[in-house]
Amino acid sequence: MTETIYALASAAGRAGVAVYRLSGPMAGPTLSRLTGKALPKPRQAVRVRINDVDGDHLDDGLALWFPAPASYTGEDVVELHLHGGRAVAQGLAEAMGGLGLRPAEPGEFSRRAFLNGKMDLTKAEAIADLVDAETKAQRRQALRQMDGELARLAEGWRAALVGALAHLEAVIDFSDEEIPDGLLVQAGDEVARLAASLNAHLADGQRGERLRDGIHIAIIGAPNAGKSSLLNRLAGRDAAIVSAQAGTTRDIIEIHLDLDGWPVVVADTAGLRDAACEIEAEGVRRALARAEAADLRLAVFGGTILDAATLDMIDDATLVVINKTDTMTGPPPERVRDRPAWAVSAKTGAGLDQLLAAIGTEVENRFAIGTAPVLTRARHRAAVEDCLAALRRFDPAGEPELAAEDLRLGARALGRITGRVEVDEVLDVIFHEFCIGK
Numbered sequence: 001m002t003e004t005i006y007a008l009a010s011a012a013g014r015a016g017v018a019v020y021r022l023s024g025p026m027a028g029p030t031l032s033r034l035t036g037k038a039l040p041k042p043r044q045a046v047r048v049r050i051n052d053v054d055g056d057h058l059d060d061g062l063a064l065w066f067p068a069p070a071s072y073t074g075e076d077v078v079e080l081h082l083h084g085g086r087a088v089a090q091g092l093a094e095a096m097g098g099l100g101l102r103p104a105e106p107g108e109f110s111r112r113a114f115l116n117g118k119m120d121l122t123k124a125e126a127i128a129d130l131v132d133a134e135t136k137a138q139r140r141q142a143l144r145q146m147d148g149e150l151a152r153l154a155e156g157w158r159a160a161l162v163g164a165l166a167h168l169e170a171v172i173d174f175s176d177e178e179i180p181d182g183l184l185v186q187a188g189d190e191v192a193r194l195a196a197s198l199n200a201h202l203a204d205g206q207r208g209e210r211l212r213d214g215i216h217i218a219i220i221g222a223p224n225a226g227k228s229s230l231l232n233r234l235a236g237r238d239a240a241i242v243s244a245q246a247g248t249t250r251d252i253i254e255i256h257l258d259l260d261g262w263p264v265v266v267a268d269t270a271g272l273r274d275a276a277c278e279i280e281a282e283g284v285r286r287a288l289a290r291a292e293a294a295d296l297r298l299a300v301f302g303g304t305i306l307d308a309a310t311l312d313m314i315d316d317a318t319l320v321v322i323n324k325t326d327t328m329t330g331p332p333p334e335r336v337r338d339r340p341a342w343a344v345s346a347k348t349g350a351g352l353d354q355l356l357a358a359i360g361t362e363v364e365n366r367f368a369i370g371t372a373p374v375l376t377r378a379r380h381r382a383a384v385e386d387c388l389a390a391l392r393r394f395d396p397a398g399e400p401e402l403a404a405e406d407l408r409l410g411a412r413a414l415g416r417i418t419g420r421v422e423v424d425e426v427l428d429v430i431f432h433e434f435c436i437g438k
């Protein structure tokens, strides 16, 4: 028999209210036992007095009863709203243990919901993303996936593939006279269209994943250009050590920013130079690696002297920053290496707002979701890539059995996105489309 699980659904610690969730066949009997009463009406909050198994008063609160299958997990579910104290939690845990319930593992409620067909994998992932969302853009992306955008996209692709497969299977299974002409050509066209759509989604700059994980920006430049000072300005606190000594920063120092709803991770790095000291040389190596891996770079120059090492790093994913404008007599350069240059002073804060706006625009241009649903995890991308690999092998002019197998593999790869289990839809399509089954 399925084990009945329980967990604190709200955050741990002292709080006005704590929500506990129970799921499984013992959920109902447990509620009756704790309250000493019959089960309340489904989905209606009722006041309850909770006693532990020895009859000791544990707490007063609210209870909700969700009989299967109309519940989050699809099983019998009970929700208890109690007071959020440690002693109540402890007493409840003991009562649950005494009645044979066990603490849920991480994600176990959603796992059961998936297994009971309450949600597909993309929705389960979206719920986790929503709980983790720290910015508005992350929240929006999670909600869209929760609404089923990605699931519909993946299922749409899969349906197209199953359709093409049905056409091929028809060619294999039935004699020539019964089959409409041009089926093979049609299947080939369908596969080509699908491959184009998959490719378009893969070439999305990994926007969905970036939005989940944060957009990485690396600050690079010569020693003493004022990189750490700039980082501290952006953070609004003294995150990194600043000093007049060149080669101060060695380790990478990260800060997290919410930039108009975009989650951004800004990294301060060691100044680029041929370092004499072994530790600083390692810092420079890390700086270069981080610059390489980042989505965007801020190339910082400490005045009008433009060092070659930093100049060479400028590309179209780089924002040029001329720092220390407070010490300059002449106007700062407007462009460097054909890129606009942002004049700032980390010391006075001048130009910082404009720089932040420019970073925001750059992020928006590169990562805005637009209307197309996005792949939000490496897992989704891998499934689409596996499907594409199968479609590339697919040869409508070759052996029909081999061609059909490639389509089947492709459909299976797409099915992994929503976690859909294999069912034999192919014959369904054949019978519906061709009415061959007599």
Ligand SMILES: Nc1nc2c(ncn2[C@@H]2O[C@H](COP(=O)(O)OP(=O)(O)OP(=O)(O)O)[C@@H](O)[C@H]2O)c(=O)[nH]1
Pocket (backbone or CB within 6 Å): 221, 222, 223, 224, 225, 226, 227, 228, 229, 230, 241, 242, 243, 244, 245, 246, 247, 248, 249, 250, 269, 270, 271, 272, 323, 324, 325, 326, 327, 344, 345, 346, 347, 348
């Ligand atoms: N006048 C002026 N001084 C600045 C400005 N920004 C930084 N400095 C000074 O420049 C020196 C170096 O600043 P840091 O922020 O440590 O420079 P850095 O690029 O991180 O240096 P490394 O970590 O050694 O590569 C410090 O003395 C800062 O006070 C600025 O905008 N104006």
Ligand SMILES: [K+]
Pocket (backbone or CB within 6 Å): 223, 224, 242, 243, 244, 245, 246, 247, 248, 249
């Ligand atoms: K320094």
Ligand SMILES: [Mg+2]
Pocket (backbone or CB within 6 Å): 227, 228, 229, 240, 241, 242, 248, 249, 268, 269, 270, 271
């Ligand atoms: Mg520094």
